[in-house]
Amino acid sequence: MEVLGIWVAAFFTLCIYSFLYRDNPFYRFAEHLFVGLSVGYGIVFSIHQGLIPFAWDPFWEAITKREFMGLLKLIPIFIGLLFFARVVPKYSWLIRYPIAILIGIGAGRAIPNVMDARIFRQVYGTLTPFGQIHAGALGFFEIFGAILMLVGVICTLTYFFFSIEHRGAVGGISKVGIIFLMVGFGSAFGNTVMGRVSLLIQRVDFLLSDWLRLI
Amino acid sequence: MRRQVPLILCFLFGIVMMLVEFSPHPISEGLRAEVIKWDLIIGPFALVIGVITLVHTHVIRVKRRVEHWQYSYLVFFGMIVMVAFGLPTGPKNEVFEWLFDNVQVPMEATMFSLLAFFIASASYRAFRARTLEATLLLVAALIVMIGNAPIGDVLWNELSPVGDNIPSTARQWILDNPNLSSRRGIILGVSLGVISQSIRIIFGIERSYLGGGD
Amino acid sequence: MLEKLMSIDRRIVFVLVAVAVIIPTLLKVSFPITVSQPTRSVYDFIDELPKDSTILMAFNYGPSSLAELEPMAAAVLRHCFRKNVRVIGMTLFNVGARLGDRVMSETAAEMGAVDGEDYVFLGFRPGGISVILGMGTAIDSVFDADYRGKPLSEIPMMQDVRNYDRIALVLDLASSATPEAWIVYANTKYKQQVAAGVTGVMVSELYPYIQSRQLVGLMPGLLGAAEYETLIDTPEKATAGMSVQSFVHLLIFVLVVVGNVAFFIQRRRTQ
Structure with a gap:
């Protein structure tokens, strides 16, 4: 079974790589089969590790134990079932109910937590080193780094501030912001190359080592 | 009924979720836990939409005989096989796991590894130092690439009389300084956007999630 | 000549990339690795934990990033x-369930770790942020059983772990x-220490959280x-892979x- 698995995996690996030459039936075969398997896999997990523990089990428990509080859990289950209204065009508007609840929950909890984690804590992180400078705890390079960070953050924010026309001093500051952004994007590109090549190395290692046993 | 009730539900759940985050009182903590449970229960049903949409798309492809329509049968085949083995027993089924390990994983991993070829080709054809901004991007990318590769430090230590591990140090400096500043600027900007959008959603100003129609 | 060079068939570049990977892989070339501070911070944090501490590992990746994150x-x-x-394992992605289960059980078998005592894999639950928040209140309100269906109440190592209070990292x-979700909802709300190991594509964007100490460390x-x-003195696939990686980086540089x-x-x- 293990050997068969390796050969099957190698076959599909080569089917996908055949796309490097050009689009062809082998690639399309693998691509479509992959989509089907992924969806099937998703269905199994959604049911076994989502709907059963979160909806079916509480439902069954509420029914068998006949507890009033347990029956309250039927309300979200019923709301969730409204997603199926999508298949009946006449009642498809009912799908807005569960979507509205999910979006409301998401928006409500985002406001305080995002404000704290991504605004206050980030501003705090930017300004903390200046307290340390004042206390004489930082060396020359750290002080330079702290100033550079503050300048970078202000300039980048200015670049994204579209309520004022980017001319004169604002234009100059936003141009410095672009410099920081470009270096940031450059570093992201460099790391992306590493990420993509890692995937290739793993597949080549599989073909040479597990399949062809050359290593 | 069709638009007003969802707007009211969104407002109520949004406000409750926001307020309970600020209050450590046991009642609000209990309410918060209950709302989270509702989210966990309702959420999985949303996955139904994805499956329905995909099946519908491929049924249409077959019906209309669009180019390569025959391959849509493979989508149905793959889906049915996985469900047939996984659904009765759960994901710990041997055949289900075998199909995942030896068919789904290799295909997805290989599909994404194709990007290594395309990124190399694109770098050669399009990565040009045409302007100051493009030059900065290019130089930063090259430094990070060489700093990431162990051979960068090895070559530097062998060939240069100045300093040790300079490529990886330079890479780290870029990530720790200019990269950090620009990313923080983006985080602050995006977060302000998230908060303002969330407020608009809760108060019913942003309604695009309701879709079209009445 | 110059125009030919500028417009070479992209498949020639593809062949060069393939050669740059295949030959060093066959030759088993190896270079030493310089350890960066963000990775060292993760290592130091775990290394300094007292015996029998508990950490939670979230396997939030699929086959498309398996090559980077499974060795990690x-x-x-x-x-x-x-x-x-x-170690408590779990995932917010359904594809991470099989991958997390596999790497945990294989590594445990290699190291002689016992399921339920030294590690447990809880599997997948849909809901993302709600799963993170729900675990802060009570883990068993989200995961009532492990991946194999064993109730949490019957798992020895879960007896004193009810929520994030007993989870060190x-x-x-x-x-x-997902690292941002853990930062925003587990770190901010529950003061839970968070570290991340991420794909190359995401590395740059998480640096602000290291400096603000919202992330303990970051593995790129x-x-x-x-x-x-x-750091653990056990060179495996990743060390070999990075040596091969060097040649492709050099090729792209050239x-x-x-x-x-x-x-x-x-x-x-x-002109």
Whole structure:
């Protein structure tokens, strides 16, 4: 079974790589089969590790134990079932109910937590080193780094501030912001190359080592 | 009924979720836990939409005989096989796991590894130092690439009389300084956007999630 | 000549990339790895944990980033099992369930760790942020059983772990925005220490959270995995992979330089 698995995996690996030459039936075969398997896999997990523990089990428990509080859990289950209204065009508007609840929950909890984690804590992180400078705890390079960070953050924010026309001093500051952004994007590109090549190395290692046993 | 009730539900759940985050009182903590449970229960049903949409798309492809329509049968085949083995027993089924390990994983991993070829080709054809901004991007990318590769430090230590591990140090400096500043600027900007959008959603100003129609 | 160089068939570049990977892989070339501070911080945090501490590892990746994150997971698991640090595994992605289960059970078998005592894999639950928040209140309100269906109440290592209070660290092995979700909802709300191991694509965007101490540390893609292997003195696939990676990086470096030189010569000629 293990050997068969390796050969099957190698076959599909080569089917996908055949796309490097050009689009062809082998690639399309693998691509479509992959989509089907992924969806099937998703269905199994959604049911076994989502709907059963979160909806079916509480439902069954509420029914068998006949507890009033347990029956309250039927309300979200019923709301969730409204997603199926999508298949009946006449009642498809009912799908807005569960979507509205999910979006409301998401928006409500985002406001305080995002404000704290991504605004206050980030501003705090930017300004903390200046307290340390004042206390004489930082060396020359750290002080330079702290100033550079503050300048970078202000300039980048200015670049994204579209309520004022980017001319004169604002234009100059936003141009410095672009410099920081470009270096940031450059570093992201460099790391992306590493990420993509890692995937290739793993597949080549599989073909040479597990399949062809050359290593 | 069709638009007003969802707007009211969104407002109520949004406000409750926001307020309970600020209050450590046991009642609000209990309410918060209950709302989270509702989210966990309702959420999985949303996955139904994805499956329905995909099946519908491929049924249409077959019906209309669009180019390569025959391959849509493979989508149905793959889906049915996985469900047939996984659904009765759960994901710990041997055949289900075998199909995942030896068919789904290799295909997805290989599909994404194709990007290594395309990124190399694109770098050669399009990565040009045409302007100051493009030059900065290019130089930063090259430094990070060489700093990431162990051979960068090895070559530097062998060939240069100045300093040790300079490529990886330079890479780290870029990530720790200019990269950090620009990313923080983006985080602050995006977060302000998230908060303002969330407020608009809760108060019913942003309604695009309701879709079209009445 | 110059125009030919500028417009070579992309498949020639593909062949060069393939050669740059295949030959060093066959030759088993190996270079030493320089360890970066963000990876060292993750290592130090785990290394300094008292015996029988518990960490939570979130396997939030799928096959598309398996190459980068599975070696990282294996290296951290080896370190934890060696240090008698208990590991709870879970995932917010359905594809992460099989991958997390596989790497945990294989590494545990190799290190002699016992399921339920030294590690447990809880599997997948849909809901993302609600799962993170729900676990803060009570883990068993989200995961009532482990991946194999054993109730949490019957798992020895889960007896004193009810929520984040007894979890020393959440390590998110991620291929998407989940580290930010852990930061925003577990770190901010529950003061839970969070570290991340992420794909190369995501590395740059998480640096602000290291400086603000919202992240304990950060492992960058395959390099992070190789660095961790170096720190635990067990070079494996990631270390070998990074050595091969060097040649492709050099190739792309040369391609970019050649492309630019040709571009500037051509531009000067046309001017």
